[in-house]
Amino acid sequence: xxxxxxKNLSAHVGEEVTINGWLYNRRGSGKIQFLILRDGTGLTxxxxxxxxxxxxxxxxxxxxxxxxxxxxxxxxxNPKSPGGFELQVNNIEVVSQTEDYPVTLxxxxxxxxxxxxxxxxxxxxxxxxxxxxxxxxxAAHEFFYQNDFIQADAPIxxxxxxxxxxxxxxxxxxGDPAYLSQSGQLYxxxxxxxxxxxxxxxxxxxxxKSKTRxxxxxxxxxxxxxxxxxxxxxxxxxxxxxxxxxKRVLKNRSAELEVLKRDTSKLEAVQLPxxxxxxxxxxxxxxxxxxxxNWGDDxxxxxxxxxxxxxxxxxxxxxxxxxxxxFYMKPDPDDENVVLGADLIAPExxxxxxxxxxxxxxxxxxxxxxxxxxxxxEEFEWYLDLRRYGSVPHSGFGLGLERLVAWICGxxxxxxxxxxxxxxxxxxx
Amino acid sequence: xxxxxxKNLSAHVGEEVTINGWLYNRRGSGKIQFLILRDGTGLTxxxxxxxxxxxxxxxxxxxxxxxxxxxxxxxxxNPKSPGGFELQVNNIEVVSQTEDYPVTLxxxxxxxxxxxxxxxxxxxxxxxxxxxxxxxxxAAHEFFYQNDFIQADAPIxxxxxxxxxxxxxxxxxxGDPAYLSQSGQLYxxxxxxxxxxxxxxxxxxxxxKSKTRxxxxxxxxxxxxxxxxxxxxxxxxxxxxxxxxxKRVLKNRSAELEVLKRDTSKLEAVQLPxxxxxxxxxxxxxxxxxxxxNWGDDxxxxxxxxxxxxxxxxxxxxxxxxxxxxFYMKPDPDDENVVLGADLIAPExxxxxxxxxxxxxxxxxxxxxxxxxxxxxEEFEWYLDLRRYGSVPHSGFGLGLERLVAWICGxxxxxxxxxxxxxxxxxxx
Numbered sequence: 001x002x003x004x005x006x007k008n009l010s011a012h013v014g015e016e017v018t019i020n021g022w023l024y025n026r027r028g029s030g031k032i033q034f035l036i037l038r039d040g041t042g043l044t045x046x047x048x049x050x051x052x053x054x055x056x057x058x059x060x061x062x063x064x065x066x067x068x069x070x071x072x073x074x075x076x077x078n079p080k081s082p083g084g085f086e087l088q089v090n091n092i093e094v095v096s097q098t099e100d101y102p103v104t105l106x107x108x109x110x111x112x113x114x115x116x117x118x119x120x121x122x123x124x125x126x127x128x129x130x131x132x133x134x135x136x137x138x139a140a141h142e143f144f145y146q147n148d149f150i151q152a153d154a155p156i157x158x159x160x161x162x163x164x165x166x167x168x169x170x171x172x173x174x175g176d177p178a179y180l181s182q183s184g185q186l187y188x189x190x191x192x193x194x195x196x197x198x199x200x201x202x203x204x205x206x207x208x209k210s211k212t213r214x215x216x217x218x219x220x221x222x223x224x225x226x227x228x229x230x231x232x233x234x235x236x237x238x239x240x241x242x243x244x245x246x247k248r249v250l251k252n253r254s255a256e257l258e259v260l261k262r263d264t265s266k267l268e269a270v271q272l273p274x275x276x277x278x279x280x281x282x283x284x285x286x287x288x289x290x291x292x293x294n295w296g297d298d299x300x301x302x303x304x305x306x307x308x309x310x311x312x313x314x315x316x317x318x319x320x321x322x323x324x325x326x327f328y329m330k331p332d333p334d335d336e337n338v339v340l341g342a343d344l345i346a347p348e349x350x351x352x353x354x355x356x357x358x359x360x361x362x363x364x365x366x367x368x369x370x371x372x373x374x375x376x377x378e379e380f381e382w383y384l385d386l387r388r389y390g391s392v393p394h395s396g397f398g399l400g401l402e403r404l405v406a407w408i409c410g411x412x413x414x415x416x417x418x419x420x421x422x423x424x425x426x427x428x429x
Numbered sequence: 430x431x432x433x434x435x436k437n438l439s440a441h442v443g444e445e446v447t448i449n450g451w452l453y454n455r456r457g458s459g460k461i462q463f464l465i466l467r468d469g470t471g472l473t474x475x476x477x478x479x480x481x482x483x484x485x486x487x488x489x490x491x492x493x494x495x496x497x498x499x500x501x502x503x504x505x506x507n508p509k510s511p512g513g514f515e516l517q518v519n520n521i522e523v524v525s526q527t528e529d530y531p532v533t534l535x536x537x538x539x540x541x542x543x544x545x546x547x548x549x550x551x552x553x554x555x556x557x558x559x560x561x562x563x564x565x566x567x568a569a570h571e572f573f574y575q576n577d578f579i580q581a582d583a584p585i586x587x588x589x590x591x592x593x594x595x596x597x598x599x600x601x602x603x604g605d606p607a608y609l610s611q612s613g614q615l616y617x618x619x620x621x622x623x624x625x626x627x628x629x630x631x632x633x634x635x636x637x638k639s640k641t642r643x644x645x646x647x648x649x650x651x652x653x654x655x656x657x658x659x660x661x662x663x664x665x666x667x668x669x670x671x672x673x674x675x676k677r678v679l680k681n682r683s684a685e686l687e688v689l690k691r692d693t694s695k696l697e698a699v700q701l702p703x704x705x706x707x708x709x710x711x712x713x714x715x716x717x718x719x720x721x722x723n724w725g726d727d728x729x730x731x732x733x734x735x736x737x738x739x740x741x742x743x744x745x746x747x748x749x750x751x752x753x754x755x756f757y758m759k760p761d762p763d764d765e766n767v768v769l770g771a772d773l774i775a776p777e778x779x780x781x782x783x784x785x786x787x788x789x790x791x792x793x794x795x796x797x798x799x800x801x802x803x804x805x806x807e808e809f810e811w812y813l814d815l816r817r818y819g820s821v822p823h824s825g826f827g828l829g830l831e832r833l834v835a836w837i838c839g840x841x842x843x844x845x846x847x848x849x850x851x852x853x854x855x856x857x858x
Contacts, residue, residue, distance in 0.1 A: 001657045001659060001822065003657060040621075066819045068820060098819050118812075118815065119818065121624075127623050127624055130581055130620075130624060134579040134580040137570075137580050138574050138580070145567050148436070151563040152563065153632070153847065153848060154849070155851055156585070156634075156647055157646070157856055159856055159857055169601070171598045171599065172598070180585075180600070190550070191559075193547075194550040194551040194555070195469040195470075196468050196469025202632060203582070209603075218584060218586050228430045228499075233430065361525075382545075385548060386547065389495050389527045390451045390530075392525065393524075419582060419616065420616055422586050428588055429811035
């Protein structure tokens with residue numbers, strides 16, 4: 001249907017255009033009315049002066065919040081209007097008048113809003129977050145394309161568990177048990193041996209009984225894997241990807257970051273290369289700061305926060321103890337007690353956003369690890385084939401999309417970074 | 430690790446470079462050896478002359494198929510070499526010698542290959558298909574970005590069924606039954622009311638007991654939805670998207686299409702606008718061609734093939750009978766027996782690749798349809814809210830990625846269009 005998007009108003013100054021949208025809010029007095037309109041791409045205002053069009057002015061007063069309207073008028077620049085432009089209204093077509101819209105402009109509790117997520121996402125803050133999420137996704141695809149990575153989608157329905165079986169959602173696959181994937185990594189490794197550099201980008205699932213601000217039952221992961229990449233190549237790839245994403249969001253989504261009142265200086269400060277700290281150095285840092293922490297333990301959220309506060313950019317912590325990491329992680333040839341892997345910790349207390357590392361490429365060592373981790377070897381025969389036939393050094397990583405978006409947007413909780421979050425006690429709507 | 434990708438060899442003519450890859454094949458005589466190398470981005474050949482480097486020549490003879498090798502040599506142009514360039518080999522580092530590689534260069538049966546899918550994807554044909562799939566995905570993202578669509582990921586774990594409950598995979602969601610999504614459409618509609626124009630792009634699931642060359646249990650759908658789009662806008666969007674994807678694949682993946690021996694004239698013939706045929710006209714066409722077909726029946730694969738053979742481009746069939754289409758399809762105000770929807774049928778017998786249409790935007794009619802289809806109204810209350818609060822005309826569609834890729838690549842079966850297909854009797858590897 002004919003119309004102009006609010007985000008494109010700047011190209012139509014002086015012209016009469018139609019906005020296809022909804023009434024978000026109304027301001028003004030008895031003599032002048034400002035209709036705050038939204039269309040999903042931004043906000044603008046429609047201006048009505050009673051003295052000029054008394055009938056239209058009175059009709060407009062009856063339009064309720066969140067009614068759908070097609071508003072026609074002449075575009076003018078106005079720095080005081082949301083978005084910097086406004087419409088001198090000549091006509092309004094009410095497509096559908098709304099009654100008793102529940103998500104009013106006052107404050108609402110989180111449970112109330114979560115029950116009405118399909119309406120909550122219409123608010124400026126929530127829609128800004130979702131536009132930024134989309135920009136992050138596009139930035140990731142662009143980065144991988146430019147760096148010769150092939151998107152190779154990993155299966156969701158899988159017969160085996162990548163990192164243990166305790167937190168899996170099970171399905172009945174025509175009579176056989178199957179599980180929802182927690183990671184595409186093992187398949188990524190197979191794809192990397194065929195296509196060189198690959199990534200998958202899709203939903204993964206963890207049936208964790210945890211209820212923290214960093215966890216969802218269903219979330220999206222960007223997982224990359226590259227043949228002939230060692231752990232150093234891998235860290236370089238990660239920091240370049242994160243930097244590319246941040247730069248693109250700053251460039252294309254400044255209006256949205258402003259809606260969120262995000263301190264963008266924190267994002268602009270992210271420069272390459274990211275600092276690199278060995279696990280052992282990180283432990284020393286924690287101890288120096290008076291934290292009780294023993295070499296060999298895994299970091300918790302408070303530990304990550306203390307470490308990240310030392311830096312303006314995300315920080316790599318590499319060479320974790322071998323026995324707190326996954327079975328496929330390659331030990332450092334210089335010290336077999338630690339692995340050639342790294343976690344990337346976001347600044348400002350946002351915690352781990354990436355886990356990655358070099359994979360074991362020797363058949364015997366991998367077989368031994370499967371045994372140590374009591375994993376069923378027959379389910380991993382195809383994965384072992386990757387070491388039997390043309391094995392090469394290779395590395396990869398997994399980035400949690402929602403945590404990255406939460407950091408970029410400066411949000412308290414990951415639940416606002418995805419249109420319809422799935423949490424421990426919520427799968428509606 | 431240092432090296433040059435095979436696809437970038439043209440930029441290094443005259444230079445000594447290293448290829449990090451695998452030995453795919455070997456040709457030659459007792460005096461000259463051609464090592465056919467692959468690295469996931471393409472094929473090239475390494476040339477060795479016995480008279481020049483006798484020791485290297487003999488060592489190279491011992492390298493077995495699919496061994497991983499780092500081959501260093503000087504790049505030369507040679508139109509007879511795969512990819513048009515070759516390497517005058519100076520050094521070979523065998524990273525891992527392979528023994529008894531099962532997927533030899535002779536013909537194998539499909540079941541044999543499917544059991545070894547993780548190795549099968551290394552062959553030139555399969556890796557070409559997967560690179561084209563990736564290009565299609567990128568082309569879709571690019572198209573939507575350029576047309577102001579926001580990627581808004583739909584949930585996979587859902588409490589309700591979009592199109593009936595008989596073909597659902599069920600999971601236990603912390604004590605409640607839940608289902609794997611068959612379509613993101615209902616969520617897309619909610620997102621479109623918030624963000625204007627949206628799409629989701631992810632896996633969907635159908636537990637169908639069918640075993641055809643067009644069906645997978647797990648496949649990827651591109652689903653778009655736009656507020657203030659009518660059925661005409663929707664068809665225009667679809668044809669522009671399909672045309673954009675075809676053009677980009679032709680431009681960037683000509684080498685892969687050549688590997689597949691695809692007759693690209695069939696793809697180049699696809700021009701805008703696509704032909705549009707009403708269902709009633711399509712029925713008349715079938716009858717004229719001597720097919721037994723009654724108005725009111727749904728098309729089967731043979732019917733679609735007959736219709737598509739009339740055209741060089743995909744063809745829209747619009748205004749299907751209301752009672753063979755989904756509950757949310759908007760009836761044509763001019764004839765309530767048909768809906769404002771269209772299927773897009775690919776040429777060359779590839780069948781339906783898109784289903785789409787305008788949605789019912791009136792609350793009462795939608796409530797009535799839920800009742801007629803015996804769907805539980807309480808599960809759809811949030812969806813009905815979209816008609817209660819600011820309802821607008823809106824339309825959308827769903828494109829089956831694997832069918833589109835099968836057509837573009839000219840494949841018999843969709844199972845080769847995805848890295849790890851999930852079929853009725855197969856979820857390994």
